[in-house]
Amino acid sequence: MKKNVLIIxxxxxxxxxxxLRAQDDDKKKEDVYQFTMEKQVxxxxxxxxxxxxxxxxxxxxxxxxxxxxxxxxxxxxxxDIYIVRKAYEYKAxxxxxxxxxTNFGGGGAFHDVFWVxxxxxIVPEEAYKGLNYGQDNHVHGEIDAVLNAYVDAVLKNSNKKxxxxxxxxxxxxxxxxxxxxxxxxxxxxxxxxxxxxAEELDFNSDEYINFTSYTHHTYYKPFILEIPDNWLWGESYxxxxxxxxxxxxxxxxNGYSVAWGADVSEKGFKWSKGVAIVPAEDRPDLxxxxxxxxxxxxxxxxxxxxxxxxxxLKEKEITQEMRQEAFDNxxxxxxxxxxxxxxxxxxxxxxxxxxxxxxxxxxxxxxxxYASKSFVEYKTMNIxxxxxxxxxxxxxxxxxx
Numbered sequence: 001m002k003k004n005v006l007i008i009x010x011x012x013x014x015x016x017x018x019x020l021r022a023q024d025d026d027k028k029k030e031d032v033y034q035f036t037m038e039k040q041v042x043x044x045x046x047x048x049x050x051x052x053x054x055x056x057x058x059x060x061x062x063x064x065x066x067x068x069x070x071x072x073x074x075x076x077x078x079x080d081i082y083i084v085r086k087a088y089e090y091k092a093x094x095x096x097x098x099x100x101x102t103n104f105g106g107g108g109a110f111h112d113v114f115w116v117x118x119x120x121x122i123v124p125e126e127a128y129k130g131l132n133y134g135q136d137n138h139v140h141g142e143i144d145a146v147l148n149a150y151v152d153a154v155l156k157n158s159n160k161k162x163x164x165x166x167x168x169x170x171x172x173x174x175x176x177x178x179x180x181x182x183x184x185x186x187x188x189x190x191x192x193x194x195x196x197x198a199e200e201l202d203f204n205s206d207e208y209i210n211f212t213s214y215t216h217h218t219y220y221k222p223f224i225l226e227i228p229d230n231w232l233w234g235e236s237y238x239x240x241x242x243x244x245x246x247x248x249x250x251x252x253x254n255g256y257s258v259a260w261g262a263d264v265s266e267k268g269f270k271w272s273k274g275v276a277i278v279p280a281e282d283r284p285d286l287x288x289x290x291x292x293x294x295x296x297x298x299x300x301x302x303x304x305x306x307x308x309x310x311x312x313l314k315e316k317e318i319t320q321e322m323r324q325e326a327f328d329n330x331x332x333x334x335x336x337x338x339x340x341x342x343x344x345x346x347x348x349x350x351x352x353x354x355x356x357x358x359x360x361x362x363x364x365x366x367x368x369x370y371a372s373k374s375f376v377e378y379k380t381m382n383i384x385x386x387x388x389x390x391x392x393x394x395x396x397x398x399x400x401x
Contacts, residue, residue, distance in 0.1 A: 032311055033275060033346055035370055040342035040354060041257045042069050044077065046367030048360040052138035053106035056229070057083040058358035059259055059337035060113030063384065064203055066257040066339065073201065079123045081130025081138070082194070084108075085178045086116045091231050092151050092170050096162070100155045103228040106144045110259045110337065110384045111234035114205035121194030122201070124187050132179040143177045209390065209400065212236040212382040213244040215324045220397045225382060227334040236382050241320050243394055245377060248340065248353075251389035258340040259384035260355065260376075263332045268375060271357075273309040274364040276371040278378050280314040312346050318377040326378065334381055344370060 044065040049058050057080045065076050087108055095104040116122070130138070150173060154166045175181075184193055192200070217223040222235040239247070251258050269276040316322075326332040342354030352370040361367035387400065395401075 033273075033370070035344040035346055035352060037342055037344045037354065039253050041066065041252060041255055043257055043339060043341045043356055044069065044075055046356060046361050047077075047080065047358050048137065049080070049358045050137035050139065050360075052084075052140040053144070054080060054084050054108070054138070054140070055358055056108040056110060056261075056337040057081075057087075057113060059261075059339050059356075060110045062339045062356060062358070063110070063257055063259040064113065064117070066341070067203065067386065068201060070255060070257075076201070077125040079125045079128040079130070081178055082123050082128045082181065083113050083116045085128075085130065085174055085181065086120050087112045088147065088174060089167075089171060092147070093167065094231060095151050096154060096166075100152065103231050104148060104151060105229075106140055107229035107334070109227075109230050109232065109234055109334070110261065110382070111205075111210060112232055114208065115232060115234075117198050117203060118205050121196070121198035123182065123185060123192075123194050123197060127182055127185040127187065128179065130178040132175075133177045146173060146177075207387050208384055209387055210234065210236040210382055210384050211239055211244055211247060213239050213241045213320070213323065213380070214327055215320060216328075220399075227381065229334045237398055239394070241318070241323060241377055243397075244380065244383065245373075247385060247390055247394060248376070248383055249343065250391045251385045252340065252343050252353075254389060256386050256389040258389075260338045260340045260353075261334060261336070261381040261383070262338065262371075262376070263335040263379045263381065265333070265335055266375070266379060270309045271359065271363055271369065274369040275309055275352075276355075276369060276375040276379075277309075277313060278316045278318065278372065278374040280316050312348050312350060315350070315372055315374040316378075318374050323378060332379055332381065340371075340383075341368075346370075 044062060047058050047062070049055055061078045061080055061083060065078060068074065068076055084106070088106075091104060091108075095102055133143070147170070150170060154162065157163075181194070184191055185197075186192070187197065212225050217238045219238050219240055222237050224230065224233050225236045248258055264271075264276065266276070266278070268278050323332070338358070339356040340353045341356050344352045344354055346352060351373040353373070353376055355369050355371050357367055357369060359367065363369065387395075390398075390400070
């Protein structure tokens, strides 16, 4: 009898505990990020810039590829390093003409991609991989250092006059590392030059508008955005942040991708977790913690100092003034170029943007991440969209036809 009572008691406890465990599991599931896509735009596959500061080329060409898809021209994998190679050449010329008083390096901007295609054409990835230096992936540390040293040596020469050979010498270094640009190549059994291939793609850079949002220039007018990587001095139309977000939303919801320049150096950006947020509660700067003090903290105390990124957090309300202050204080810099390919919401109804990155596919969302509306409002440097994606009322304010 006692044995039967014990068995019955154990079974009863098991029955009681089962739904409790299920409830705990459901609660845990509710806490983690759960995204529902509201609109997704077709784009090409995720690429890997690896150890090269050329995100602007990857994202810019990713935008071009997405536009070719949207226009029904097919799927292309265009040569990112071709763009980098041609831009570097003319970047060096400007650097010398400016007596070294402008930026020189591997960075760039979206309009660099359009400018290269318009002036020098484009080639598919298979025709120009840019790996002529014994690496399987892009590793530009040595390349960037050598090119910087070369142009600085040209500036500092004691001849009091530039030689006629310096530019050809610079091109020679580019050819040695990236390979010579093909005069002709065959693609899908057809012979092309870079220019004729671009003509067949029929990508018209005049159809695309660059936008930003800062108070130190007049709204609804273009200006040269004062960031180091804007070596080409490309212009952006200035919008209030609410109008910039309206352009972004209108583009995505109508099937257009958006080239997105932003700062991802924030503590709220977590690539491995696939989210970018602006938490309402500030956490201390861990760089200021002495290692000994850090090691003395309990696991719970350490976790409280860090954002867990395990569940949605309350975020800051972003204002135009916050954006401007971050830009003026170098807290928002021209950090990274990406492609926005969708809009989603989490389980709390918070809006996020679905972002294609160029850091391979080795994160939780296979090379994509979700940036919250607050993050995009706060950390956007600039966006590029097709002219048809701009709401008509904003086009009218810009006097663009």
